[in-house]
Amino acid sequence: MPSPNHDLSHISFDDLRGLLASILARHGASPQVAAILADNCASVQRDGAESHGTFRIPGYLATMASGWVDAAAVPLVTDAAPGFVSVDARNGFAQPALAAGRALAVDKARANGIALLAIHNSHHFSALWPDVEPFARDGLVALAFVNSMACVVPHGARQALFGTNPIAFAAPRAGADPLVFDLATSAMAHGDVQIAAREGRLLPDGVGVDRHGQPTTAPAELLDGGALCTFGGHKGSALAMMVEILAAALTGGNFSFGFDWSGHPGAQTPRTGQLLIVIDPSLQNGNNFALRIETLVEAMKQAGQERQPGERRYIQRAMSERDGIPIPRAELDRLRALAAAT
Amino acid sequence: MPSPNHDLSHISFDDLRGLLASILARHGASPQVAAILADNCASVQRDGAESHGTFRIPGYLATMASGWVDAAAVPLVTDAAPGFVSVDARNGFAQPALAAGRALAVDKARANGIALLAIHNSHHFSALWPDVEPFARDGLVALAFVNSMACVVPHGARQALFGTNPIAFAAPRAGADPLVFDLATSAMAHGDVQIAAREGRLLPDGVGVDRHGQPTTAPAELLDGGALCTFGGHKGSALAMMVEILAAALTGGNFSFGFDWSGHPGAQTPRTGQLLIVIDPSLQNGNNFALRIETLVEAMKQAGQERQPGERRYIQRAMSERDGIPIPRAELDRLRALAAAT
Known part of the structure; x- marks a missing residue:
């Protein structure tokens, strides 16, 4: 959430979505692409995930202006x-x-029990959980994997190779918002390292290495040719590798180390791939899936876990729907200026 | 590998498999079940994963003798x-x-691109990687999830709820053994806590809690009503929850906290479920999957990762195939006595 000393405006979801769509369309996105990205970005901002919300609009415009991504592309479904x-x-x-x-993909999952949705030649610049939550709202289970750009060193190695390579998961609940999580396989988000550098804080142990592959807690050393570590040591590293295999090798997309954007100054979006696995749990006879999930959630509460995965976002979402989406006034002014510019 | 001060015997894979099948059959397993479990257990011992090898035979016999598991069950495939x-x-x-x-399941994966194999009402007492490696040898990608028994506390909670809930993954390589990993979502294996207790060593920070849910580094406090933590904090906890959902809720199996074996003294095997996702990567047009994996493996080596997932097992396997499978002589004598006993 924004720090309280910001001068905050509040804007409705529809107004924010419309504003973002105008900005994207004015800077080269097709109406279809602008509408989808604006809905995604406004949703993320509404849910309080600021690092992937309107904060990213300048990045979208830079990467579009660089010619690295085609914001008017028409996807080809096979x-x-x-x-x-x-x-x-x-x-x-x-x-x-x-x-x-x-x-x-939903039709196939309902017909077969499970389906793959494999995307390649694609740029993912947002959070991953908005991609899976809608499946759970349709009663389906979804897993998503996306690789990104080489900034994470495999466990035991010296050079960056993997992306932050998140994994997202969503499962429906009976009479409640879905269980949804979205976790980077890196030990920390890259943006948080930048914030630590700005604020002069050291990083926790095990978060990063310097340009020589040596462990460091100095954010400046990590940012100067170093890399992030995977979370959880060799286990997170194995999962990050799995994401490269599923999101890139299996889809036909680029590995996180497999693209060259040096000819496109301003490019910020990894050109890689994404895999979704969609499961229809209703095909297991005699197993009322969503009620089983309630049993699990109740047990997690009884064990002392106060907040379930995704719950913080739902709380912020409800506040945003009641009061409007909070955005610093200066940022909203900048967005309005971008919508007016050509 | 066995510590060098053991007096080691070496036994061929076929001899060990035959010996283990005799033991299991003499203690109540059907010939079919005995053959499958013996092959599994001998394979694990051959590959150097001693914690799940012949060391487990007394556990198999105890759980079978308790009446908790049916070692002559005939599975019902739907x-x-x-x-x-x-x-x-x-x-x-x-x-x-x-x-x-x-x-x-393999037929379905080849026909559809992806298939689910959902097992419930089942007892898993071995390592998980032997379940996925064969799929990769057939050119397929496999993911497996199995839940176990409540011994892991969710992140931020106080009581054990999840099992050690491993995730395994296998992908084929071109001209090399598959990439295979198998990782518990707990911070440490339960057996390693017992070893630390025996040797008077403290546990690393973050591995466990005592019976009140408070962090502890004393193995005795963990073992006396405490619990393991998940690996990687809230991320490992989210993955452990996902395993409960996929392996239990989705299959119709029990949650790790959802069975009561108190009426069966000697029972050691969790009665839960297991999910496998099998993918045929050849259906992505123009994407030579196994060659892409070679590109990834080569990049991991170049980045300084000396050993790829699964490689240590393959090295031990080759040694076992050349020299025979190493087993402490006293243990081999005990096994032979069990095969003779009725």
Whole structure:
């Protein structure tokens, strides 16, 4: 949430979404792509995940202006097999590609029990949980994997190779918002290292290495040619590797170390791939899945876990829906100026 | 590997497998179940994963003698949907259930691109990687999830709820043994806590809590009504929860906290569930998957990662195939006595 000394404005979801769509369209996005990215970005801001909210708009515009990503791309959906949807994002953003393949993937999951939605040639610049939550709202279980850009050193290695490579998961609940989590396989978000550098704080042990692959707690050393570590040592590293395999090798997308954007100054978005696995739990006879989840949630509460995965976002979402979405007034002014500029 | 001061015998894989099958059959397993468990256990011992090898035979016999598990169960395979195989292990071990449903799941994955193999009413008492490696040898990608018994406290909670809940993954390589990993979502294996207690060593920070849910580094406090933590804090906890959802809620199996074996003294095996996701990567057009994996492995080596996931097991396997499988002589004598006993 914004720090309290900000001068905050509040804006409705629809107004923010419209404003963001105007900005993106004025800077080269097709109306379809602008609408999807604006909805995604406004949703993330509404839910309090500021690092991936309107804060990212300048990054979207820079990467679009660089010619690195095609913000007017029309995704190409291929019905690859009865349980396999493949989407070529055609060097566009990942969210329009997901939107293009989603209905077919849901149909396949309902018919077969499980389906793959494999996206390649795509740029993912947002949080991952908005990609999985809607499946759970349709009663489905979803897993998502996306690789990014080489900034994470494999456990025991010296050089960055993996992206922050998040994994997201969503499962429906009976009569409550879905259980949703989204976790980077890196020990820390890159943005948090930048904040530590600015504030002169040291990093915890095990978060990063310097340009020689040696452990460091100095954020400046990490940012100067160093890299993040994986979370949880060799286990997080194995999961990060799995994300490269699923999101890139399996989809036909680039590895996090496998693209060259040096000819596009201002480029910020990794051109990689994304994999979603969608499961229809209703096909297991005699097993009322959503009620089983309630049993699990109740047990987690009884064990002392006060907040369930995704719950903080739902609390912020309800506040935003009641009071409007909080944005620092200066930032809102900048956004309005961008919407007016050509 | 065994500590060098053991007096070691070496035994061939076939001899060890035959010996273990005799033991299991003499103590109540059907010939089919005995053969599958013996092959599994001998493979694990061959590959140097001693904690799940012949060391576990007394546990198998105790749990079988307690009446808690049916070692003569005949699994019931249901073709639930075009991409969904459901297996009721009928209170038997998980490995025979997997063997019963495996061929159908492979057929479905090859036809559809992806398939689910959901096992419930099952007991898993071995390592998880032997369940996924064979899929990768058939050119498929496999993910496996199994829940166990409440011994892990959710992040931020006070009481044990999750099992050690491992996740395993296997992917084929071109001209090399598959990439395979198998990671518990707990911070440490329960057996390693017992060893630390025996040797009078403290545990690292973050590994466990005492019976009041307070962090402890004393193994005795953990073992006396305490619990393990998840690896990687809230991230490992989210993954452990996901394993409960996939392996139990989705399959129709018990949660790790959802069974009562108090009426069966000697019972050691969790009666839960297991989920496998099997993917045929060849359905992505124009993407030579196994060659992409080689590119990734080469990059991991170049980055300084000397050993790839699974490699240590393959090295031990090759040694065992050359020299025989190393087992302490006293243990081999005990096994032979068990095979002779009725």
